[in-house]
Amino acid sequence: MKTLLFSSPIFISKPTTNNITHKASLFSSQLGFSCCPMNINTTSNAFKLRVIRNNSKEYEDEDEDEDEDEEKDGLLLGAEKDTVAEFQLIPQSGVFEVGNFHDGILASKDDEESVDDELIQERNTQLTYNIVFVTSEASPYSKTGGLGDVCGSLPIALAARGHRVMVVSPRYLHGGPSDKKFAGATNLNCGTKVHCFGGIQEVDFYHEYRAGVDWVFVDHPSYHRPGNPYGDMYGAFGDNQFRFTLLCQAACEAPLVLRLGGFTYGEKCLFLANDWHAGLVPVLLAAKYRPNGVYKDARSIIAIHNLAHQWYGALEWIFPTWARTHALDTGQAVNILKGAIVTADRILTVSQGYSWEITTPEGGYGLNELLSSRKFVINGITNGIDVTEWDPSSDVHIASHYSVDDLSGKIDCKIALQKELGLPVLPDCPLVGFIGRLDYQKGIDILLSATPNLLQDDVQFIMLGSGEKQYEEWMRASEAAFSDRFRGWVGFNVPISHRITAGCDILLMPSRFEPCGLNQLYAMRYGTIPVVHGTGGLRDTVKSFNPFAEEGKGEGTGRLTSECTLLLCDFEQMDLLTIDKRMHVGFQYEQVFEWAFIDPPYVT
Numbered sequence: 001m002k003t004l005l006f007s008s009p010i011f012i013s014k015p016t017t018n019n020i021t022h023k024a025s026l027f028s029s030q031l032g033f034s035c036c037p038m039n040i041n042t043t044s045n046a047f048k049l050r051v052i053r054n055n056s057k058e059y060e061d062e063d064e065d066e067d068e069d070e071e072k073d074g075l076l077l078g079a080e081k082d083t084v085a086e087f088q089l090i091p092q093s094g095v096f097e098v099g100n101f102h103d104g105i106l107a108s109k110d111d112e113e114s115v116d117d118e119l120i121q122e123r124n125t126q127l128t129y130n131i132v133f134v135t136s137e138a139s140p141y142s143k144t145g146g147l148g149d150v151c152g153s154l155p156i157a158l159a160a161r162g163h164r165v166m167v168v169s170p171r172y173l174h175g176g177p178s179d180k181k182f183a184g185a186t187n188l189n190c191g192t193k194v195h196c197f198g199g200i201q202e203v204d205f206y207h208e209y210r211a212g213v214d215w216v217f218v219d220h221p222s223y224h225r226p227g228n229p230y231g232d233m234y235g236a237f238g239d240n241q242f243r244f245t246l247l248c249q250a251a252c253e254a255p256l257v258l259r260l261g262g263f264t265y266g267e268k269c270l271f272l273a274n275d276w277h278a279g280l281v282p283v284l285l286a287a288k289y290r291p292n293g294v295y296k297d298a299r300s301i302i303a304i305h306n307l308a309h310q311w312y313g314a315l316e317w318i319f320p321t322w323a324r325t326h327a328l329d330t331g332q333a334v335n336i337l338k339g340a341i342v343t344a345d346r347i348l349t350v351s352q353g354y355s356w357e358i359t360t361p362e363g364g365y366g367l368n369e370l371l372s373s374r375k376f377v378i379n380g381i382t383n384g385i386d387v388t389e390w391d392p393s394s395d396v397h398i399a400s401h402y403s404v405d406d407l408s409g410k411i412d413c414k415i416a417l418q419k420e421l422g423l424p425v426l427p428d429c430p431l432v433g434f435i436g437r438l439d440y441q442k443g444i445d446i447l448l449s450a451t452p453n454l455l456q457d458d459v460q461f462i463m464l465g466s467g468e469k470q471y472e473e474w475m476r477a478s479e480a481a482f483s484d485r486f487r488g489w490v491g492f493n494v495p496i497s498h499r500i501t502a503g504c505d506i507l508l509m510p511s512r513f514e515p516c517g518l519n520q521l522y523a524m525r526y527g528t529i530p531v532v533h534g535t536g537g538l539r540d541t542v543k544s545f546n547p548f549a550e551e552g553k554g555e556g557t558g559r560l561t562s563e564c565t566l567l568l569c570d571f572e573q574m575d576l577l578t579i580d581k582r583m584h585v586g587f588q589y590e591q592v593f594e595w596a597f598i599d600p601p602y603v604t
């Protein structure tokens with residue numbers, strides 16, 4: 001069996017057979033609000049994982065004299081931790097157990113116990129809430145990353161559980177085809193005036209009722225410009241603080257002034273503010289409304305999807321040197337997210353691992369002490385995914401459909417992807433993918449240093465992403481240098497992201513930190529092996545395959561490491577079973593909502 005050694009940190013090598021388009025973890029990650037979960041026992045197409053620590057002596061598996069055709073070497077990320085988390089957000093789902101909310105899997109079931117039946121059983125939500133999501137993006141209307149995904153799907157899932165849900169987001173008009181996404185939203189003719197940055201601004205509200213959710217779009221000229229929600233080719237918009245302050249002001253008015261279906265959401269609602277863009281909502285409730293007797297019975301939750309974005313997105317105002325008060329004054333002012341952390345009734349993160357990481361100096365981005373002081377109101381709930389959009393048996397973007405019962409379509413997707421991107425059509429060649437923002441968080445520098453070695457062997461590598469110019473240039477240069485092995489798609493393209501997820505054998509996610517991560521969840525649902533750095537939500541959701549467990553029949557859904565050390569491995573006989581343990585996400589949110597209303601609200 002061919003085994004490879006590499007001097008660079010990452011590697012996946014040697015051709016795999018079609019079998020690597022296996023049942024690996026297929027359908028394992030589901031938000032499940034529209035599909036019944038599948039309970040899968042994958043016993044065929046087994047792959048053995050052999051690991052070799054980089055720059056260390058190669059580990060040779062003595063037993064690997066099986067069929068030559070099925071031998072595969074690969075490279076992956078290192079040390080493992082068998083933390084699993086699968087989740088469901090099922091309307092009217094079955095039995096709900098209150099597990100250890102802070103420590104791991106909630107309401108998990110034993111492996112062989114089928115969860116299908118119980119998940120589709122009726123379950124009446126005991127308490128329903130009027131929930132107001134405030135977010136800078138919500139798919140399909142607007143999306144630049146995972147925030148859009150979550151705020152596009154979670155509201156629908158909660159509405160399906162009986163809650164009344166409104167999502168307030170800007171009505172972005174960029175002057176291109178994406179404007180059509182708002183075509184279904186009509187002007188409520190209920191404009192209002194809000195104070196913002198020392199002036200009075202008029203905003204309109206557009207509304208679309210879809211999938212049980214009131215989608216409310218705040219309309220203002222500052223949301224009408226080319227680019228994306230946050231910037232254009234010249235960088236971030238200089239007035240982003242104004243634009244998102246306006247969003248927060250309008251969102252606070254919406255439950256009071258908008259009669260949706262004949263009734264307002266009223267004062268006793270629950271605001272779910274997402275990231276810094278919506279961070280002024282809890283602050284406004286505490287400082288503007290409650291002191292005036294409004295929203296006394298409302299509560300707010302700040303959902304942190306990415307703490308790192310606070311400084312560079314929200315803290316853009318730095319006083320000039322002459323205006324600083326003392327020698328140690330760096331001039332930094334206004335951190336909206338910090339205000340939200342202080343004033344919100346509860347704090348949510350998008351995985352349990354991340355809820356701890358943000359309280360550490362490494363993960364707290366300067367707010368760790370503040371967050372530690374509020375630790376008693378922090379909870380982590382692992383993101384779910386939209387299983388309607390991300391379903392290989394019905395995905396409109398992929399070449400061929402497949403399911404756990406018939407995986408043949410996956411190899412068709414691989415061939416179609418190779419053709420589409422002009423790569424040699426080699427069904428047996430390992431096809432490795434990456435999708436994501438090109439920045440430090442996503443570990444692009446690690447990929448960059450590893451790629452030349454990776455591409456020395458029979459491997460194809462496809463990257464889709466946009467972000468820092470230096471990495472975009474590197475992708476273009478690599479494509480020119482390795483034209484038969486590498487494709488770098490610079491840009492943001494949702495259909496291509498689906499095709500990469502379906503067509504690749506392996507998806508790399510060497511993120512330095514990852515609050516949750518969605519691509520590994522999509523990969524697991526599409527039978528694509530996620531190879532991830534075991535941090536934050538990646539550690540919570542990917543179960544590392546253990547090649548030595550149960551005489552080589554161990555379970556797993558991918559490969560993870562506790563450090564950015566990348567390992568050589570062999571996927572032959574890697575037995576990736578779908579995990580039967582799933583979190584009942586809906587219940588988790590409801591538990592947090594309930595806690596939010598138990599304590600008195602923050603008042604200035």
Ligand SMILES: Nc1ncnc2c1ncn2[C@@H]1O[C@H](COP(=O)(O)OP(=O)(O)O[C@H]2O[C@H](CO)[C@@H](O)[C@H](O)[C@H]2O)[C@@H](O)[C@H]1O
Binds near residue numbers: 150383516
């Ligand atoms: N070039 C491109 N073309 C098409 N699609 C692209 C793309 N680049 C990225 N995407 C898509 O955007 C989403 C990104 O999801 P991530 O989980 O990586 O979120 P992100 O880091 O943006 O957000 C933060 O919020 C989310 C949600 O809470 C957390 O999961 C995450 O850890 C945290 O950093 C995925 O759907 C991905 O497929």
